[in-house]
Amino acid sequence: MNNNELNELKKRYVANGAASADGHFAERAENAELWDADGKRFIDFAGGIGVLNIGHRHPKVVEAVKAQLDKVMHTCQTVMPYEGYVKVAEKLSHITPVRGHAKVMLANSGAEALENAVKIARAATGRSGVVCFAGGYHGRTFMTMAMNGKVAPYRTDFGPMPGQVYRAPYPVESIGVSEEDALRGLKMTFKTDANPKDTAAIVIEPVLGEGGFHAASPSFMKALREICDEHGILLIVDEVQSGFGRTGKMFAIEHTGVEPDIMTMAKSMADGMPISAVVGTDSVMDASGGNSLGGTYTGSPVSCAAVLAVLEVFEEENILEKSQALGEKLGERFQQLERSFDCVRNSRHLGAMAAFDLVDGQGEPNTELAGKLCKTARERGLILLSCGIYGNTIRFLMPVTISDDVLNEGMDLIESMLREMSGQS
Known part of the structure; x- marks a missing residue:
């Protein structure tokens, strides 16, 4: 079944409180990538909300x-x-x-x-x-x-x-x-x-x-x-x-x-x-x-x-060392984003548990921008999650086994979206 067909079933049979707002349905996955029922590819920066630290479908598991x-x-x-x-x-x-x-x-x-x-x-x-x-x-x-x-x-x-x-x-x-x-x-x-x-x-x-x-x-x-x-x-x-x-x-x-x-x-x-x-x-x-x-x-x-x-x-596979290394890579990219965009603040990471905040021109939490970034990311093939007391935090929970190529592809997409949203494109 394709996404449209599955969405019709969801609307009819799944309780609203349990139904995802997303219209894409996962068909297959491997490490840090997903493909939906229509064959569209996604980079996964959510990891099932922190469930997939060693990636989707690790062969040994x-x-x-x-x-x-x-x-x-x-x-x-x-x-x-x-x-x-x-x-x-x-x-x-x-x-x-x-x-x-x-x-x-x-x-x-x-x-x-x-x-x-x-x-x-x-x-x-x-x-x-x-x-x-x-x-x-x-x-x-x-x-x-x-x-x-x-x-x-x-x-x-x-x-x-x-x-x-x-x-x-x-x-x-x-x-x-x-x-x-x-x-x-x-x-x-x-x-x-x-x-x-x-x-x-x-x-x-x-x-x-x-x-x-x-x-x-x-x-x-x-x-x-x-x-x-x-x-x-x-x-x-x-x-x-x-x-x-x-x-x-x-x-x-x-x-x-x-x-x-x-x-x-x-x-x-x-x-x-x-x-x-x-x-x-x-x-x-x-x-x-x-x-x-x-x-x-x-x-x-x-x-x-x-x-x-x-x-x-x-x-x-030295997963703890990989987590530390991923955290360092994310930290470096976050610092670049903070230097490039006034809306990015308070970047932080402990190992690969990493996040940054989005703020408005007065430095106040920008919940709207966080929502827009996550929504646009999904449309462009990147699964991204927000969190935080004010909903303005962008959190990163990709598998620590993610390849550098896929990681950089996802981070480059975030940078390009922030550039568009801040009028720097």
Whole structure:
């Protein structure tokens, strides 16, 4: 079927809230390129929103998935477990920098991992309060919607959110929130809303995802660790978007030297297969009773096979080094854009987790320009995403395995569009 035919089916049968606004339908993909149902080629700078750090259809992952399909597709691991689940747990426990010996539970999505992390923290502490941060994003289930630090479109239309979720400011210098401001705000939250002795966890993205790709400094993360230790609060680090090599290390928290009590991960851990994980200190992870964690599809045998293949690819192909190198290339191109265009500001990257902001003539967030750039890019064969509290951030999540030729082709297109939009053509 072609794009027009598929769009007609979408309009008739797919709920508006779940339907993509894009009229192109993916037909095939390889590494950092996609082709739609009409045969049009796209350069992919989105990576399925950070899911494809080692590229579309990495051959080793495809091979592992096909091999698993010839063995077992599903048993429900609580009915009859299988090797893949325990091997993934073993691998993750070794590479995840939580305190002490780590144990693991597998789930299906990032949101489900966060839901379970909160459940585990509540069981381990006997407390119920959760403190999150402005600009944070943790998912679309009810608990994670309450935890999100952005209202639209994630909480609009859905009524009251779960209680005992509190908010503190995230340090973002470019919007006027210093590290001191953020710590002062957290302490005020503890004074006015969330009693520390009733707080189970502080949940934070070490690099804001939807909030604009702003990294928390090592000193801020260390201050959070000290606050948690002082009050017996668990520190939960959400690495769903920043994990698995995006920042040049396996996990972004490794840039800070801080060891959390619990970490959540998903997205690029299986190169497109649905799976997530909660990894934490063994005493914390074992706090809830038997059969209190899990689900019908959690830790699917096929997805577990993909995870194990991904981890092999990281070792064999030096993915972390490639992420660091890609970040340097993006940083250099961003600096060129800032020198050439007054509308480009605040370029930043931690490894290949990279972004810049678009502003108007007064230096204020230019949401309209960001939307126009992403729309025009799609029309010209480049998949580009915006994000940020004001929607004016252009974020880059292309596979770290992207070739230099494809990378430069996409960046050249962005430069030419900015030139047109700023009247410099």
